[in-house]
Every structure is written in structure tokens, then in C-alpha cells.
Amino acid sequence: MRLAEVGRTFPTKDGARTVLRGVDVALSPGEIVAVVGPSGCGKSTLLRLIGGLDRATAGSITVDEASVQAHDESTAIAFQEPRLLPWRTIAQNVALGLPRGTKKAAARARVAELLELVGLTHAAEQRPREVSGGMAQRASLARALARSPRVLLLDEPFGALDALTRLKMHDLLLEIHRAQPTTIVLVTHDVEEALYLADRVLLLRNLHATQPERPRAKVVALGSGSGIGALGSAGPHGSGPEHPAHAPDRTGSVARVVTVPGARPRDRAARAITDLRTSLLDGLGVHHHTTLTSTPLTTKETA
Numbered sequence: 001m002r003l004a005e006v007g008r009t010f011p012t013k014d015g016a017r018t019v020l021r022g023v024d025v026a027l028s029p030g031e032i033v034a035v036v037g038p039s040g041c042g043k044s045t046l047l048r049l050i051g052g053l054d055r056a057t058a059g060s061i062t063v064d065e066a067s068v069q070a071h072d073e074s075t076a077i078a079f080q081e082p083r084l085l086p087w088r089t090i091a092q093n094v095a096l097g098l099p100r101g102t103k104k105a106a107a108r109a110r111v112a113e114l115l116e117l118v119g120l121t122h123a124a125e126q127r128p129r130e131v132s133g134g135m136a137q138r139a140s141l142a143r144a145l146a147r148s149p150r151v152l153l154l155d156e157p158f159g160a161l162d163a164l165t166r167l168k169m170h171d172l173l174l175e176i177h178r179a180q181p182t183t184i185v186l187v188t189h190d191v192e193e194a195l196y197l198a199d200r201v202l203l204l205r206n207l208h209a210t211q212p213e214r215p216r217a218k219v220v221a222l223g224s225g226s227g228i229g230a231l232g233s234a235g236p237h238g239s240g241p242e243h244p245a246h247a248p249d250r251t252g253s254v255a256r257v258v259t260v261p262g263a264r265p266r267d268r269a270a271r272a273i274t275d276l277r278t279s280l281l282d283g284l285g286v287h288h289h290t291t292l293t294s295t296p297l298t299t300k301e302t303a
């Protein structure tokens with residue numbers, strides 16, 4: 001998927017308001033990209049644009065070189081609330097995500113496969129009110145996966161779940177991704193979640209921040225494998241700081257693109273991850289104090 005100089009300006013009674021500007025990033029097939037940023041910076045707007053639920057006013061979005069269409073069938077979206085139809089069973093809700101015209105027998109088989117994938121076979125005939133929030137969210141994920149989307153869009157999918165269920169959902173999402181390696185764009189407020197799940201993290205800035213942006217703190221460079229060295233790279237997955245031409249536009253919405261080091265599942269407590277978390281929280285204006293010890297460290301300013 002390619003986002004080329006994507007922008008969205010809304011008309012308002014006080015004039016035009018640009019929420020997104022110059023979002024330029026390419027995602028590899030199967031890549032997981034997390035989008036984080038302050039409230040109101042346009043994360044959900046970006047997801048809606050990718051899903052064809054809204055149209056960009058600048059730039060273009062293509063999946064496999066074809067422009068995203070309104071309600072594009074190659075993408076599927078799941079939200080913080082499961083949005084299940086209460087009068088239908090869990091299986092029937094999952095079936096709603098199937099491509100139009102799926103034959104009955106194929107539909108039954110695919111729904112059974114998806115319920116198995118998200119661990120809901122036993123709840124197939126239950127109604128949404130009879131299952132837990134975590135189960136409902138798993139059903140919502142299954143429904144989104146039903147049409148085998150090329151791009152799965154997740155808008156704060158675990159935000160309403162309790163902490164333990166959220167951790168379990170992270171591992172479930174990784175299992176699903178291993179079984180069906182769809183490209184995923186995940187909007188989240190949870191930096192830890194982003195670093196646990198994503199190959200890259202896109203940090204958006206609020207174009208209308210009332211406070212001037214705080215000068216970027218010095219970050220710890222742990223070497224090329226740490227990911228911190230990749231801050232500022234907006235190029236396709238795998239391209240790193242060696243492609244300075246992809247450095248984000250300072251006036252655009254993308255403040256930083258961070259490549260997360262290490263293969264999944266990751267150790268949430270690994271030094272490289274906790275340092276990245278500190279760096280990202282700093283970018284979000286959350287000042288985090290850590291004591292630097294061990295390993296020889298150098299510091300450097302980032303783009």
C-alpha cells in the first residue's frame with residue numbers, strides 16, 4: 001500500500017481546517033504499522049481515508065497500485081467498539097463480513113474457520129450480549145478478516161478492554177497475522193502496544209497544536225539494530241536511515257517513523273524497546289524519566 005502526499009482538509013464554519021498533510025509512506029505486504037499521536041492529530045481520519053470511508057483532499061492512496069475506492073473491498077476496518085448486531089448470533093455477525101455473493105456452503109466453512117482462529121467456536125450460536133467484551137472484540141476481528149482483506153485497519157481495537165484481556169488480544173492478533181499475514185494499520189494510544197505489535201510506528205503530530213512543539217529530547221542511540229537509529233525514516237519497510245530522501249516533511253503530519261527492532265513476539269522489557277518507548281512518549285509530550293546504565297551509549301539528535 002502506498003500513501004503519497006496524502007492530505008485531508010475539512011471545511012468548517014471558520015474556514016478550511018487541514019487535519020492531515022503530506023503523509024507519505026509505503027507499506028510492504030504483511031507489514032504491521034502502528035499509528036500513534038496526540039488526540040485530534042488525525043489518526044482515525046487517516047484510517048478512514050485508507051478504508052475508503054472518506055476521501056483525501058490531497059495526494060493518493062493505492063493498494064496494489066489501484067486507488068482506494070469508497071467502501072473498498074480490499075480493506076476491512078474494526079473499531080474500539082465491536083459494533084455487532086445484537087439480534088444476530090456471533091456466527092451470523094462474522095458472516096456479515098464475507099464478500100457479497102459468497103455461496104452458503106463456502107460461507108459456513110469460512111465462518112467456522114474464522115471462529116476457530118479467534119477461539120470462538122463454542123460461542124458461535126450466542127448473541128453479543130451473552131459474551132464478554134473480549135469475545136465480542138474477537139468476533140469483530142473475525143468479521144473484519146472474513147473477506148480476507150489485503151489491508152486490515154484497526155482503530156483502537158483493544159482500547160475498551162481490561163488490561164489482561166488486552167495483552168491476550170495482542171498475542172491473538174499476532175497469531176492471526178501469522179496464519180493470515182495481512183497488512184495491518186493499527187491506530188492506538190498505547191505506545192507499548194504499538195512497540196509489541198508493529199514493524200514500524202508512525203508518530204503523527206497535531207497540525208493545530210496550541211503549544212509550540214517541545215524541542216526533541218536527545219535520544220539514546222543503541223546502534224543500527226536498535227531501531228532508534230531509524231527515527232525519521234518514512235520509506236518503505238526495510239529502508240532505513242540510509243534513505244534520507246524519505247525523511248518526513250517537517251511541516252507535514254508525520255513527525256517520525258520508527259522501525260521497531262527484534263522479531264515478534266517481542267520482550268516488552270527489552271532495553272531497546274523501553275528506550276524506544278521513552279523516545280516515543282517524549283514525542284507525544286509525555287516526559288518520562290529513566291536512568292541510563294550499562295552498555296556504552298552515545299546520544300544524538302534525531303530529525
Ligand SMILES: Nc1ncnc2c1ncn2[C@@H]1O[C@H](COP(=O)(O)OP(=O)(O)OP(=O)(O)O)[C@@H](O)[C@H]1O
Binds near residue numbers: 010038039041043045
Ligand atoms: N467530518 C469532519 N468534519 C470536520 N472536522 C473533522 C471531521 N472529521 C474529523 N474532523 C476533525 O479532524 C481532527 C482529527 O480527528 P481524528 O478523529 O482523526 O483524530 P484522532 O487523532 O483519531 O483523535 P483521537 O486520538 O482523540 O481519537 C479533529 O479535530 C476532528 O474534529
